[in-house]
Amino acid sequence: MKTTLYLFATTLLLMLPPNANAQDALKQFEARQYSDADGNSLSYRILKPKQYDPAKKYPLVMFWHGAGERGDDNQRQLVHGMADFASAEVMEKYPAFVVAPQCPKNQKWANNDWSADQHTMSEQPSTPMRLSLELIDSLQKEFSIDADRIYVTGLSMGGFGTWDALQRRPKQFAAAIPICGGGDTALAEKIASVPVWVFHGGNDTVVKTSRSRDMVQALKEAGGKPKYTEYPGVGHNSWSATYANPEVYKWLFSQRRSS
Template identity: 55%
Template sequence: MLTFRRCCYFPFLALLPAALFPMAQMNAEDAAKPAVAGADKFEAREFTGSNGKVLKYRLLKPIDFEAKPKGDDQQKYPLVLFLHGAGERGDDNVRQLIHGGGNFADEALRKRYPTFVVAPQCPEEKKWVEVPWDAQEHAMPAEPSESLALVFELLESLQKEFPVDESRLYGVGLSMGGYGTWDILQRKPELLAAAAPICGGGDPAYADGFKATPVWAFHGSEDFAVAPRRSRDMIAALKAVGGRPIYTEYEGVGHNSWTPTFDNRQTWDWLFAQRKSE
């Protein structure tokens, strides 16, 4: 009886529509991708740089955005560059949204601040800045990392493709991405209208070059992955040359200083209020 049921059961299943068994159609690659809040709002894209290397990224367009032929009367939107941390590296083009993706995709925030958000994914074994994260200090490398160089090219490409307000380009990054955000400020001080580096670090020697750029840095006082002094030193260097940065250090918080930062609406109110002067 058991043999008969097994022999008849599987041919019967084969006659049923495949749509009734979606799990059977899921390939290994899809199964390996994490479920990330808000990821479905971001378009999956790839960018090929001048060196032939490919950078995968996600793009969130302004809510209710409709592509139109470019013209003088076309509405322009701010753009936020979001740099993820070391744990989100890879090539699945979704993991980079684990932290922050849900915040950017939140409908209330999107309606309050219609914006483009670009979230590139750094490949495994690469860094936004090729320096040790656990060091107490570092000197800025002579050249940007391969991944960050691709980000610079990507930003230029997106500004040509979409109606981006060049006076409202913002940089936000956490951990490894915090290092990347400081590095962008140092290398291209004219690029960003404001930046929010979270639990990262930079080279204080370059503070004078971007002292006029609004910066709000964040760190946890009990961060043992990236020493809090990395943010403290950058803030002190900016103040020493006449800058007016803001610094928030969360007492008793470890490495995850991005969650309270992203969940605080004042973070976004401050960021989107900044604009480069003519």
């Protein structure tokens, strides 16, 4: 409980008011809601490529936020990283759909203990994760999305969600960028062929740095070639530097799903 409260407080402290450019960028995200046949719903925001042309195919990026952004306002999930994705520079170089669902309060993208040294992936996804994966399928039917360029990323609670989604659908995603999260090392072989760039702070006391290190090592032992960036002396916030790095976008959007 203490770890969860600290994670929430840490994220809130980092929620600085965006500058004018960031505010303008975030206004581009359209508010929507996805509902399944049983009435379960997931609020989300979607950024569309400028001058969207249905005759062309575009990448899709799914972003899962951290614990501090949970709620029902369909706004809070945009606070970290999304202004970077929606910046004029990134949108011009890499026209893409960017989708940011919001996890309801007291729920998780992946049902595991963030403070644990390791975990075994649950047999069934959490409801928010199940709806997120269904949302991807739904958007592929609605828009002209390149099935070979669907990417997943997320931070903290969303970092765990990124690993969870990747391990549940190892053949769907072209690349993943999990930030300060952790996955099930026993399932590393399933995703060894997927390009992954992992990020973590070297002094993270909320989600142990070893969670990322262990996943990277497990992927290497399974024959994978993951990229790993660890920020020396950095605590839990390893996402600001990551999403502000132009090389991250260059790498991400260059990836294509392997046949």
